[in-house]
Amino acid sequence: MSVASMRSAGVMAAVAILTMGPALAASPAGIWEIEMKDSRYRVELCGPAGTDLCGTLIWLGNGADSPENLPYLNTLLIDHASPTGPGQWEGDLHIYGQSAAGTIAQVSDDQITLTGCAFGIICKSYQLYRYAE
Known part of the structure; x- marks a missing residue:
């Protein structure tokens, strides 16, 4: 392939990438x-600008519906997390009475990854999947 052909192919590839635009992901809002x-959450965009992420525990089952956990129904899991990029937020996570700094990433239309870190060193990740009734 000649140098001119390689340049032409490179320019065409760059134009194709620039004109494709970003892929639009589904809103994180939903169940x-x-x-x-063993638990379900209502996730919604919240805050004054409607760009923060909030998530409320709305259902417990399959053994998680114990007397110790029931007081956490209808409380925030994701507490007004601020956007840090497309499909990404940072903020406080509240899990059964424990709080941790967290990151939330919508990795696909139907999957969210929550990562919470206590003391900045002990981290745990959870996967949430869009729930279809």
Whole structure:
């Protein structure tokens, strides 16, 4: 392939990438179920600008509906997390009475990854999947 052909192919590839634009992901708003299938959350955009992320525990089952956990129904799991990029937020996570700094990433239309870190060193990740009734 000649140098001119390679330049032409390179320019065409760059034009194709620039004109494709970003892929649009589904809104994170909706009902999500944690990977263990024992809790569900209503996730919504919140805050004054409507760009923060909030998530409320709305259902417990499959053994998680114990007397110790029931007081956390209708409380925030994701507490006004601020956007840090497309499909990404940072903020406080509240899990059964424990709080941690967290990151939230919508990795696909139907999957969210929550990562919470206590003391900045002990981290745990959870997967949430869009729940379809």
